[in-house]
Amino acid sequence: MIKIAKGRVSYLAVLGAIIFMTIQVIANLNLPSLTSDIVNNGVATGNISYIWKVGMKMIAFSLLSIFAAICNVYLASTTSQKWGQNLRSDIYRKVMNLSTDEYDQIETSSLITRTTNDVVQIQNVAIMMLRMMIMAPIMLIGASFLAYSKNHTLTLVFLVALPLLVIFMGIVLKFAVPMFQAMQTKTDRINRIFREGLTGVRVIRAFRQDQFEQNRFEDANVDYTQNAINVNTLLALALPIMTLIMSGTNVAIILFGAHLIGNQAMQVGNLIAFMTYAMQILMSFMMLSMVLIFIPRAQASAKRIQQVFDLRSTMKVADKPQALTAETTHSLEFDHVSYRYHNAEKPALTDVDFSAKSGQTVAIIGGTGSGKSTLINLIPRFYDLEKGQIKIDGIDITQLAPEKLRDAVSLVPQKATLFTGTLRENMKYGKSDATDDEIWHALEIARARQFVEDDPDGLDMYVEQGGGNFSGGQRQRLAIARALVKQAAIYVFDDSFSALDFKTDADLRAELRQDAHIQKSITVIVAQRIATVADADLILVLDNGQLVGKGTHDELRKTNKIYQEIIKSQIRKGADE
The missing domain is CATH 3.40.50.300 (P-loop containing nucleotide triphosphate hydrolases)
Structure with a gap:
């Protein structure tokens, strides 16, 4: 995807999206710590003025997070849509400039799919990368550090939860990625049969092959549908299992945290903050997993688009082309x-x-x-x-x-x-x-x-x-x-x-x-x-x-x-x- 991004994506907009997302994550990471301070130093002691003081900081960080999120979404959306716009224009321009020999190497139906569906896949992943792919690692690192600072003993819970998440998502990726890649080829097939049916409708009717063509389209449609059902079923199963792992992690944190509070080795506010950081860590893994699932499909689409760009016209143009003169005879x-x-x-x-x-x-x-x-x-x-x-x-x-x-x-x-x-x-x-x-x-x-x-x-x-x-x-x-x-x-x-x-x-x-x-x-x-x-x-x-x-x-x-x-x-x- 990097290859087809060159010259078609504004790097300044990408940098801006990264900066605003970093600001948003930093602001969000500060909120659990402030909540911990309110509980430990305000609620526990009855210090109302301290609660108001820290509460105003929380409001400020929340507003900063909202502002940064709006800016990030705007830049991410603009970048992904303009990338798609430039890709479609460049594909069309490339096809128009190909000699007929090169044009014949790729089916018309496939060119349509590459200009539409494949570009959409790249746009979707682009906005995901400018949102989740930036947010997840920053939040993962920041939340892990802050959770450790609250209580390093409780972080041992992650030694069980994170490997489980990694193993499960690895299994999902193994089965989902090939199915996502196959969907683009199956889309080509549907478009080809549908286009042949539309352009050849008179021939089909004249030879009374209506049912044959309907069956042919139905086979391709069912094949695509079944593949889509399989991959979406797999993704649908992923969410409840990841939720189960996250819920189990929360239960473990509360169980061990209660013992620590009972032994006066941990404050209540720190446990609340730790639970929030734990959710941020696990959510970061989930977001990374989702991106990793969709990236291979977008990469497959990027390769298909690059195949069009890699077509080299056999038509050689002279270094110094001549022009025909305005003669009256030819x-x-x-x-x-x-x-x-x-x-x-x-x-x-x-x-x-x-x-x-x-x-x-x-x-x-x-x-x-x-x-x-x-x-x-x-x-x-x-x-x-x-x-x-x-x-x-x-x-x-x-x-x-x-x-x-x-x-x-x-x-x-x-x-x-x-x-x-x-x-x-x-x-x-x-x-x-x-x-x-x-x-x-x-x-x-x-x-x-x-x-x-x-x-x-x-x-x-x-x-x-x-x-x-x-x-x-x-x-x-x-x-x-x-x-x-x-x-x-x-x-x-x-x-x-x-x-x-x-x-x-x-x-x-x-x-x-x-x-x-x-x-x-x-x-x-x-x-x-x-x-x-x-x-x-x-x-x-x-x-x-x-x-x-x-x-x-x-x-x-x-x-x-x-x-x-x-x-x-x-x-x-x-x-x-």
């Missing part, structure tokens, strides 16, 4: 590019080589799993190459700062993702200063203007999570419009026309070709339909990660077997002649 070049996914045996792409310039449309076609999406994900450098080079405007993309590179690329992914908020906010996602005219122009090109205008709220219409209040085709067109609002050098459409009918697809591509800015940019289209790619300036045919053909539609349909097979699968014989 170029894109793949120079014998190969790529292999993390831990994959075979490369996803092998020796891909092509080039394009402003005004040209590059279309990529091939069977499922041929590497089409992989290829276009290399352009904004979501993954780093195994071999070869990708150049934009003649500059190797590894020599560009990632944010500058992605400023030059506007991507429409396969899955159209919209964010909660207004449509205007979604449209401005790639260009925050976009005007309404620019947005309407992009919506016109994407063939989405009509249904937006038909809505009474227009650009201010509300977008539900994931764009749930739009049809698949509408979401696709809005995602395309959002990409077009951004003024980019390269526009990439990853099978973005699949949800559109043939007419809308054709109209949209016609609008793209006529747009003045698109004519100065490079357009890369991944598609399954021959009709979508037929009018492209360059068509790349992929098969099992290899570039098996490139050229125009007319060239490929005459010479490339893979392309011919795709045509035959989509078009009736003679329709393409």
Whole structure:
């Protein structure tokens, strides 16, 4: 936990919490001694003025203790909550800056658990440490010294009570710590199954697997619940047993103390003070035990969070990154590019080589799993190459700062993702200063203007999570419009026309070709339909990660077997002649 605290915790606040807790403990330790003085020197002698004098001191120490406690709680709470706030921000920032390869190494459900539940565990232990972990040792040492000063003979009682407490808490820790550590993994499992159920609810219902998924979630839920019941039962048993030990200690102190008072070897006030110190000593042990139980769980959470921070991006940034100039013409070049996914045996792409310039449309076609999406994900450098080079405007993309590179690329992914908020906010996602005219122009090109205008709220219409209040085709067109609002050098459409009918697809591509800015940019289209790619300036045919053909539609349909097979699968014989 110390590692993840560096730079995220105010050491001044921690020091302040320690100081105020020390003041609180010192004030509390003085109260039993003052009580002893009142009984011995005031009550026993009937000295009322002495009782008032010492009583005022007790009130002063009590007020000091209350003030110090308030300050300590405030600093402890503030420190723990800000620590959690900084951890959540840093985890989110880390995940956002990871390359897709590193992001794939940790499940999304686990990342959610680490950002929420694991951080909460650390916050809880942080406030416990700034309260109990500071209070317990100071009180233990102070109360032991003061109890010995009242009567060293009675301190022999602790030779029995303290070992019993240590042995019992050792047994509790042995069984409780593994169960606490297992709870975080079980929480991951519940989140994963629940998330899969939510995102795949349509598939689950379509295949009538509702009961199967419910049973799967129930198994994970019961497993987590049983583990929680076991560990909480163990902790629940700890309290009465520790209370029994403390009560037995009190009985022993009273028994032996009574003999000492009867033999005039001890005063009544000293026995009262000794009993109070005994309770403080035993309570200190209990507090230390509680902290020791929860620290391993927080330590496990800290390790899980540190795993995220330890992920090192394989994306190497140049020492002196170059910037793309504001040129009116652009170029894109793949120079014998190969790529292999993390831990994959075979490369996803092998020796891909092509080039394009402003005004040209590059279309990529091939069977499922041929590497089409992989290829276009290399352009904004979501993954780093195994071999070869990708150049934009003649500059190797590894020599560009990632944010500058992605400023030059506007991507429409396969899955159209919209964010909660207004449509205007979604449209401005790639260009925050976009005007309404620019947005309407992009919506016109994407063939989405009509249904937006038909809505009474227009650009201010509300977008539900994931764009749930739009049809698949509408979401696709809005995602395309959002990409077009951004003024980019390269526009990439990853099978973005699949949800559109043939007419809308054709109209949209016609609008793209006529747009003045698109004519100065490079357009890369991944598609399954021959009709979508037929009018492209360059068509790349992929098969099992290899570039098996490139050229125009007319060239490929005459010479490339893979392309011919795709045509035959989509078009009736003679329709393409």
